[in-house]
Amino acid sequence: MPNLKDLKNRIESVKSTRKITKAMQMVAAAKLRRAQESAEASRPYTERFNAVLSGLAASVGGSPSAPKLLSGTGADQTHLLVVMTSERGLCGGFNSSIAKLARTHAQKLRGQGKTVKILTVGKKGREQLKRDLGDLFVAHVDLSHVKRIGYDNALSVAQDLLSRFDGGEFDVCTIFYAQFESVVSQVPTAQQIIPASFEETAEASTLYDYEPSEEGILADLLPRGVATQVFAALLENAASEQGARMSAMDNATRNAGDMIDKLTIEFNRSRQAVITNELIEIISGAEAL
Numbered sequence: 001m002p003n004l005k006d007l008k009n010r011i012e013s014v015k016s017t018r019k020i021t022k023a024m025q026m027v028a029a030a031k032l033r034r035a036q037e038s039a040e041a042s043r044p045y046t047e048r049f050n051a052v053l054s055g056l057a058a059s060v061g062g063s064p065s066a067p068k069l070l071s072g073t074g075a076d077q078t079h080l081l082v083v084m085t086s087e088r089g090l091c092g093g094f095n096s097s098i099a100k101l102a103r104t105h106a107q108k109l110r111g112q113g114k115t116v117k118i119l120t121v122g123k124k125g126r127e128q129l130k131r132d133l134g135d136l137f138v139a140h141v142d143l144s145h146v147k148r149i150g151y152d153n154a155l156s157v158a159q160d161l162l163s164r165f166d167g168g169e170f171d172v173c174t175i176f177y178a179q180f181e182s183v184v185s186q187v188p189t190a191q192q193i194i195p196a197s198f199e200e201t202a203e204a205s206t207l208y209d210y211e212p213s214e215e216g217i218l219a220d221l222l223p224r225g226v227a228t229q230v231f232a233a234l235l236e237n238a239a240s241e242q243g244a245r246m247s248a249m250d251n252a253t254r255n256a257g258d259m260i261d262k263l264t265i266e267f268n269r270s271r272q273a274v275i276t277n278e279l280i281e282i283i284s285g286a287e288a289l
Helices: 004-060 094-111 123-136 151-166 214-288
Strands: 078-084 115-121 137-141 172-182 185-194
Touching (some): 078 151, 078 214, 094 123, 094 214, 115 151, 123 137, 137 151, 185 214
Parallel strands (some): 078 115
């Protein structure tokens, strides 16, 4: 059984840890509000933008003049996986869930004989994938210096992807991120962005006359669409990260409180045992006299 000094030191240590986790929870809650507002504000634009692109893509169909970003390279051999995670830890299973989804997807593709390349955004996902898939890494985007995600950050990532696609480095590009639903729910998501893939919408079934041609408009909008998808994913990730950190720090604070209660009970029992032993010694000595 630890002595009273050890128990007291452990209690003080856990109390200090609880102060830190409580402070981190409050900071994450403040950041979450801003990040959630940004993510939710981007959704209507992204959805409408994709609806317009979907309508244009449906009208172009399998035209031989369709942009390469829509029709693809004609092959499905080389896949680029863009894994987006956070730069910092202490956010529960947020990074692990994204890395797990990317790892499963990569193993599935390799099992089919495909060539897989990985571009990481955020060092935590890179650290988790390095042991198993480190030989597949082709690039890394460091956002540790960025205090708040902006469109410029997404644009630089999108331009890198587009230049690699134009250079023939890959045929299909898929991004991995966490879709924010609530503080306790962040859904790991895989989304193909190159070549562009759209869900069937009412916009796609509506006929319009475009000026200039649909192909010309798509050639201009599709690169912007890649940047838009990357930006939306970064915003969703930012909100998911803060939500996961807030939840993880809340759990840590509660666990620290429970540990303090248990250690305090143990400390009181040990102190009572010491007092009892001292009283027994005093009474025994008095009786001996």
